[in-house]
Amino acid sequence: MTEDQLAVFIGSGLRLAMPIVLAGTGELLSQRAGVLNLSLDGMMLTSAFAAALASWLTKSPMVGLMVGVMASLALAYFQAVLSVTLRANQLVVGIGFNILALGATTFLYREIFGPLSRDTIPGFGKVNVPWLSDIPVLGPALFQQTGLAYLALALVVVTWALLKFTSFGLAVRAVGDDPRAADQAGINVTRTRYLGVLYSGALAGLGGAFMSVADSNTFTEGMTKGAGYLAITAVIFGGWSPWKTLGACLLFGFATALQFLVPAMKLDVPVAVLLMLPYVLALFAVAGFVGTNRQPAALTLAFRRGG
Amino acid sequence: MLKRSATLAMHAPSQGTGGAPKLAPGALMKIAVPVVATVAALLVGLLIIASTGSSVTEAMLAFWDGMAGSGYNVGASINRAISLGFVGLGFIFANRANLTNVGGEGQIAIGGMFATAMALHGAASLPFGLAFVLPLLVGTLAGALWGGLAGVLKSSRGTNEVISTLLLTFIALPVVYWSVESVRLLRKPLTEVSSLPESAEIADPTKLPMLFPNDPTSPLHIGLVLFVIAVVAVWVVLKHSAFGLKLRAVGLNELASRRAGIRTGRLIVASMAIAGGLGGLAGAIMIQGQNYYLTNEFSSGYGFDGLVVGLLSRGSPLGVVVGALLFGFLRSGSIAMEITAHVPAAVVLICQGLIVIAVAGSTWLIDRKASK
Numbered sequence: 001m002t003e004d005q006l007a008v009f010i011g012s013g014l015r016l017a018m019p020i021v022l023a024g025t026g027e028l029l030s031q032r033a034g035v036l037n038l039s040l041d042g043m044m045l046t047s048a049f050a051a052a053l054a055s056w057l058t059k060s061p062m063v064g065l066m067v068g069v070m071a072s073l074a075l076a077y078f079q080a081v082l083s084v085t086l087r088a089n090q091l092v093v094g095i096g097f098n099i100l101a102l103g104a105t106t107f108l109y110r111e112i113f114g115p116l117s118r119d120t121i122p123g124f125g126k127v128n129v130p131w132l133s134d135i136p137v138l139g140p141a142l143f144q145q146t147g148l149a150y151l152a153l154a155l156v157v158v159t160w161a162l163l164k165f166t167s168f169g170l171a172v173r174a175v176g177d178d179p180r181a182a183d184q185a186g187i188n189v190t191r192t193r194y195l196g197v198l199y200s201g202a203l204a205g206l207g208g209a210f211m212s213v214a215d216s217n218t219f220t221e222g223m224t225k226g227a228g229y230l231a232i233t234a235v236i237f238g239g240w241s242p243w244k245t246l247g248a249c250l251l252f253g254f255a256t257a258l259q260f261l262v263p264a265m266k267l268d269v270p271v272a273v274l275l276m277l278p279y280v281l282a283l284f285a286v287a288g289f290v291g292t293n294r295q296p297a298a299l300t301l302a303f304r305r306g307g
Numbered sequence: 308m309l310k311r312s313a314t315l316a317m318h319a320p321s322q323g324t325g326g327a328p329k330l331a332p333g334a335l336m337k338i339a340v341p342v343v344a345t346v347a348a349l350l351v352g353l354l355i356i357a358s359t360g361s362s363v364t365e366a367m368l369a370f371w372d373g374m375a376g377s378g379y380n381v382g383a384s385i386n387r388a389i390s391l392g393f394v395g396l397g398f399i400f401a402n403r404a405n406l407t408n409v410g411g412e413g414q415i416a417i418g419g420m421f422a423t424a425m426a427l428h429g430a431a432s433l434p435f436g437l438a439f440v441l442p443l444l445v446g447t448l449a450g451a452l453w454g455g456l457a458g459v460l461k462s463s464r465g466t467n468e469v470i471s472t473l474l475l476t477f478i479a480l481p482v483v484y485w486s487v488e489s490v491r492l493l494r495k496p497l498t499e500v501s502s503l504p505e506s507a508e509i510a511d512p513t514k515l516p517m518l519f520p521n522d523p524t525s526p527l528h529i530g531l532v533l534f535v536i537a538v539v540a541v542w543v544v545l546k547h548s549a550f551g552l553k554l555r556a557v558g559l560n561e562l563a564s565r566r567a568g569i570r571t572g573r574l575i576v577a578s579m580a581i582a583g584g585l586g587g588l589a590g591a592i593m594i595q596g597q598n599y600y601l602t603n604e605f606s607s608g609y610g611f612d613g614l615v616v617g618l619l620s621r622g623s624p625l626g627v628v629v630g631a632l633l634f635g636f637l638r639s640g641s642i643a644m645e646i647t648a649h650v651p652a653a654v655v656l657i658c659q660g661l662i663v664i665a666v667a668g669s670t671w672l673i674d675r676k677a678s679k
Contacts, residue, residue: 038469082668091407091469092618092667099611100660106653111359229473236470272485279477286471288464300467 003136009254009261014145015215017253019044019207019224021152023231024249025159026203028242031235032163033196034176034298038094039079040204041228042101047072047208049105052219053112056121061213064121065148068209069202075101076201080194087302098228106221113219123217124148146214148206153246155203160242172196176296179303189303204228230278237285240295248285252278336672341619341626344665345633348658355657356650366648373643374636380643382526386597388635389534390415393589394613395627396541397454397582399620401468403545404575405558408582410457410472411589412610413479414450418587419594420483422446423506423601424493426513426594438512439595443533446591447584453479454583455576462572468579476610484603493601506601515596530592537585542624554578589613612638615659618666634659 023040030037037043050071055064079097083090124146133144163169174182175192183189207227212219230252238245255278262269357363375381394411401408425442433441457475460466486492487504495507515528545551556564557571565571590606598605612634620626641655 082664086668086671088667088670089407091409093664095409095611095614096660096663096667098660099615099656099663103653103656103658103660107355107651107657110651110653226477229477233470233474270485270489272481272488275484276478276481279474283471283474283478286474287460287466 005261005264008264009257011144012260013250013254013257014149015253016256017250018145018149018152019210019215019227020231020234020249020252021156021246022148022207022210023200023204023228024234024238024245025152025156025242026200026207027231028235028238028240028245029159029163029172030196030200031299032176032240032296033172033193034179034296034301034303035080035083035193035197036090036094036232036300037076037079037197037200037204038091038232039075039097039101039228040094040200040231041224041226042094042098043072043075043201043204044208044211044224044228045098045101045105045222046075047205048212048223049109049208049219051209052121052212053108055123055213056113059122061122061124064213065124065206065209068213069205072205072208073198073201076198076204077194079201080197083302084190084193084197087304090300090302102222105219109219109221120217121213121219123213123215146210148210148214151206152210155206156242156246163242168192168195173296175303176298179298179301183303183305189305193303204231207231230282233282233286236295237282251281255281337621340669340672341621341630341662341666344662344669345619348661348665351661352654352658355654359650361648361650366644366650369644369647369650370640372647374640376643377524378522379524379526380639384636384639385531385632386526386528386635387638388631389530390589390593390609391613391616391634392534392627392631393537393585393592394610395616395620395631396537396624397585398614398617399622399624399627400541400545400554400585401454401578401582402617402622403551403558404554404578405561406458406461406575406578406582407469408454408457408472408579408586409469409614410454410476410479410583410610411586411613412606412608413472413476414453414583414586415590415593415606415609415613416476416479416483417453418446418450418590419605420486420493420590420601421449421587422591422594423509424486426509427493427507430513431510433512436516438510439515442509442513442595443588443591446594447588450587450590451580451584454586455580457583458576458579461579462575480604480606483601483606487601487603495600504603508600509595513595514599515592526597528592528596530596533588533592537588538624538628545622545624586610586613608638612659615663618663 023044027037027040047068051064051068054067055061058064075097079093082088082093126144127147127150128144163172171182171187171192174185174187175189179189208224211223231249234248234252235245237248258277259271259274262274263271353363356366373380374384394415397411397414398408422442422445425445430438430441432438453475454472457468457471460471461468487494487506490497493506494504515530517525518527518529518531519525545554553564553569553574556567556569557574561571589609593605594601616627616630616634619630637655641652644650645652
């Protein structure tokens with residue numbers, strides 16, 4: 001492996017991991033509150049499309065980003081109404097939203113962009129961190145990312161602090177572990193869970209927008225390619241801890257980046273093996289063969305007051 | 308074992324046999340909810356088509372033509388319905404034990420791949436129809452192992468089966484891609500004329516016999532017969548066997564069932580394996596009845612469609628038949644609509660998503676009625 005290849009590998013691994021880091025960090029909070037938000041992939045796809053569309057219309061990636069996050073939040077709100085208020089099966093609702101998002105974005109993309117799909121969309125430029133980006137090999141790889149990448153890492157810290165040091169974080173953990181006791185202690189279970197789902201929606205929105213306006217500067221049908229599912233597994237892999245989840249997301253990002261590195265190095269490894277690698281890792285993770293997991297006791301369980 | 312299940316039977320909710328035909332509480336809702344959701348979603352679909360400015364009549368004509376415009380199209384729609392139906396049957400089977408099998412697509416893919424491998428290597432020269440029966444069995448078995456793996460993980464490690472079956476699907480699809488990419492596996496030998504990543508065509512004896520051999524335009528094969536048998540079998544097992552009753556008991560209360568002496572772990576593995584086996588059989592039938600060679604992504608979309616079919620049926624095998632036919636015809640229609648009337652087939656995906664959300668979101672209606 002040459003120095004160039006190493007630099008490209010690290011850079012692309014980080015870049016590919018960022019949407020998963022964003023979505024996974026949001027999902028972590030939602031799951032700690034007891035809601036497994038399986039529509040993450042649909043939220044990312046919706047946001048990727050909305051961001052691309054808005055950025056293309058206004059020529060401003062910042063507007064695109066905001067519209068993307070709002071679209072994702074709208075989806076998250078419906079998800080919360082269904083799974084928290086109406087106590088619908090969280091997983092089935094999630095799958096429904098994923099199918100809907102895939103259908104709606106594909107349809108709208110063909111209707112709106114169809115003839116001009118080659119247009120690039122205005123996207124965010126890269127931010128060079130002064131001094132640090134001059135370090136040989138690692139500098140360009142680590143410190144020439146878009147601003148959103150740095151935001152993603154900051155949000156991991158924020159989420160960690162939120163869970164650990166704030167009363168909201170305490171409420172989230174209480175609601176995810178024992179909603180009945182939390183309710184008796186005066187915590188508003190419904191409100192906390194809504195906020196958890198909305199938080200995951202906002203971050204998934206950032207992750208989706210990252211894909212279209214920060215990374216590829218284009219939208220393609222079904223462009224998330226299951227990144228949302230990877231983010232969910234990263235949370236489980238990471239044992240519901242922000243730092244381990246970050247580690248799992250980075251691992252998935254680098255596993256994906258191998259698909260580009262291995263052919264470049266002319267190694268005789270079937271592409272299919274690389275394609276399935278992240279999912280095999282994830283399967284081992286959810287099966288509990290890697291790390292110790294203790295999931296929030298009330299994960300996926302609906303709460304009915306007094307019931 | 309039998310005695311125990313007999314005691315369980317007394318506590319299980321009665322199925323309302325005998326006496327005046329009276330609907331169980333919530334039964335009307337059970338039928339009404341999916342019907343209303345489907346009709347409403349299709350209306351939304353029509354509105355979307357109208358909003359694109361394309362002619363709704365033209366789109367509908369293309370839709371109708373694709374669904375049922377000719378004997379061949381009807382047959383093709385029914386063949387599609389069969390694949391979805393098998394996955395749907397698998398879904399309700401596992402769901403009876405309160406398990407949600409969302410891995411239909413991976414199970415189809417693995418089943419189809421192994422059926423192809425068997426048909427290409429070894430089955431073709433077998434006598435007495437074994438040539439096509441053996442690949443079907445191998446495909447079913449492969450699907451059963453793939454689905455059963457999720458059951459094993461569930462019962463031994465407590466892994467949520469929704470996540471594991473999803474991941475198994477994401478693993479199965481590259482496996483099929485690998486098998487048609489590599490000449491050492493199933494890819495047909497590279498020649499100058501053709502280098503597509505697909506398997507060679509399976510030999511005639513390994514193809515499923517046609518139902519109407521005298522009518523060359525009819526694509527119907529004995530998969531239809533197998534499907535009818537499977538519907539009846541699933542109905543009998545779920546409604547009238549000790550095994551079905553135990554599944555139900557585990558689904559309602561796993562801990563209580565274990566205390567009552569049911570081996571819940573084995574039951575979970577068995578129900579996931581049966582669900583996976585039905586998916587694998589669907590894959591084998593798709594290859595042997597229609598496609599005749601393995602391609603990458605031949606299973607695309609069938610898993611989720613089958614899941615929706617199972618979900619809509621609310622646990623009834625007859626409901627699976629209705630739902631499978633609905634989606635089989637919808638799919639065929641939507642493809643024709645995209646080609647002829649230039650309306651994206653994704654409209655049907657939107658409708659399906661809406662149906663799933665609406666049905667999942669209205670369980671409280673049914674539960675409320677039933678608990679009165």
